[in-house]
Amino acid sequence: MKYAFFDTKPYDKPSFEKYGAEHGIEFKFFETKLNRDTASLAKGCDGVCIFVNDVIDSETIDRLYDIGVRAVALRCAGYNNVDVKHAFGKLHIFHVPAYSPYAVAEHAIAMLLTSVRRIHKAYIRTKDFNFSLNGLTGFDMHGKTVGVIGTGRIGRVFADICKGFGMKVLAYDKFPSEDENINYVSLDELFEKSDIISLHCPLTDETKHLINGAAIDRMKKGVIVINTSRGALIDTEALLAGIKSRKVGAACLDVYEEESDIFFNDFSGHIMDDDTLARLISMPNVLVTSHQAFLTEEALNNIAETTVSNIVEFAEKGFCENELCYRCGKTESCKNSRRKCF
Numbered sequence: 061m062k063y064a065f066f067d068t069k070p071y072d073k074p075s076f077e078k079y080g081a082e083h084g085i086e087f088k089f090f091e092t093k094l095n096r097d098t099a100s101l102a103k104g105c106d107g108v109c110i111f112v113n114d115v116i117d118s119e120t121i122d123r124l125y126d127i128g129v130r131a132v133a134l135r136c137a138g139y140n141n142v143d144v145k146h147a148f149g150k151l152h153i154f155h156v157p158a159y160s161p162y163a164v165a166e167h168a169i170a171m172l173l174t175s176v177r178r179i180h181k182a183y184i185r186t187k188d189f190n191f192s193l194n195g196l197t198g199f200d201m202h203g204k205t206v207g208v209i210g211t212g213r214i215g216r217v218f219a220d221i222c223k224g225f226g227m228k229v230l231a232y233d234k235f236p237s238e239d240e241n242i243n244y245v246s247l248d249e250l251f252e253k254s255d256i257i258s259l260h261c262p263l264t265d266e267t268k269h270l271i272n273g274a275a276i277d278r279m280k281k282g283v284i285v286i287n288t289s290r291g292a293l294i295d296t297e298a299l300l301a302g303i304k305s306r307k308v309g310a311a312c313l314d315v316y317e318e319e320s321d322i323f324f325n326d327f328s329g330h331i332m333d334d335d336t337l338a339r340l341i342s343m344p345n346v347l348v349t350s351h352q353a354f355l356t357e358e359a360l361n362n363i364a365e366t367t368v369s370n371i372v373e374f375a376e377k378g379f380c381e382n383e384l385c386y387r388c389g390k391t392e393s394c395k396n397s398r399r400k401c402f
């Protein structure tokens with residue numbers, strides 16, 4: 061079996077080579093991203109293996125189908141970059157629904173603590189033997205109210221860690237769980253009462269720009285916004301305006317609306333063309349990491365293991381437990397019948 065592996069980074073190879081070799085899968089590694097122009101590189105392959113910023117739009121799907129590709133193995137959880145509806149009847153799409161919710165939740169906490177206690181500033185100061193504390197005053201997490209939007213795998217781990225700090229947790233989810241330990245409130249109430257707001261819901265048409273000017277208007281002055289989910293959950297211009305007006309006290313961003321041509325690449329020594337990102341990064345109260353939240357050894361191993369097992373399961377049975385389709389979404393009809401989408 062041969063899979064074309066797009067957007068390869070050095071840290072991807074060891075785990076995929078190991079698990080691939082164990083199951084007779086040859087990965088053909090390409091550094092380029094998959095899109096309509098690069099789809100032809102997958103000629104001769106059974107499938108493609110892609111990440112968050114590869115673009116699988118209708119044209120890419122048609123081109124892949126025409127050259128005989130029949131499967132797309134996402135090595136990530138989110139699939140907003142795939143036209144799943146157009147793929148129906150052509151390409152089977154599988155993803156890795158969970159690989160380490162701890163990796164992402166812990167990164168969100170790391171960013172929050174860094175921001176609140178000014179660790180990013182202190183690190184640079186002491187490196188320069190500057191031991192002044194001026195401007196480094198933080199606040200206690202204990203007793204603060206955190207609003208968690210999306211109480212799935214990652215949101216719950218994040219909420220549990222916050223409870224450990226002695227914080228009050230408010231939650232909003234379009235599909236609330238029955239867990240009585242989660243204090244669900246309306247989105248407006250969450251905006252109004254939270255000192256810190258963390259996003260853990262998927263990007264959909266409905267959640268695009270969930271954090272916009274109107275939402276920021278409702279928030280407390282000095283609110284900290286954390287986004288480790290998907291960039292377009294936040295209207296970046298509105299966030300920037302909120303930061304400039306001092307309404308938003310800090311932002312911790314692991315994802316960015318326009319990240320696809322920027323993140324995961326080294327632009328040091330170049331002029332940054334994206335003025336919005338450059339302005340954000342220039343703010344003392346904004347922390348940006350480049351879609352790094354998933355990057356732990358445990359997560360990389362789990363991603364490779366599950367991706368390979370998806371590929372093997374599909375090859376052996378013709379269906380895959382982690383298959384996606386626009387009809388069944390994640391759980392319903394198709395999977396109930398023959399556990400396959402078409």
Ligand code: NAI
Pocket residue numbers: 137138157158161164209210211212213214215232233234235236260261262263266267288289290314315351352353354355
């Ligand atoms: P999950 O599927 O377990 O949980 C998502 C939750 O969001 C569910 O409870 C769902 O009901 C809720 N939800 C769906 N629509 C909603 C809406 N309109 N409003 C509010 N809540 C809504 O997903 P998981 O594993 O917790 O991942 C969350 C997100 O984290 C993913 O969608 C992905 O975008 C992002 N992610 C980011 C990574 C990174 O490296 N920065 C790595 C992995 C995931």
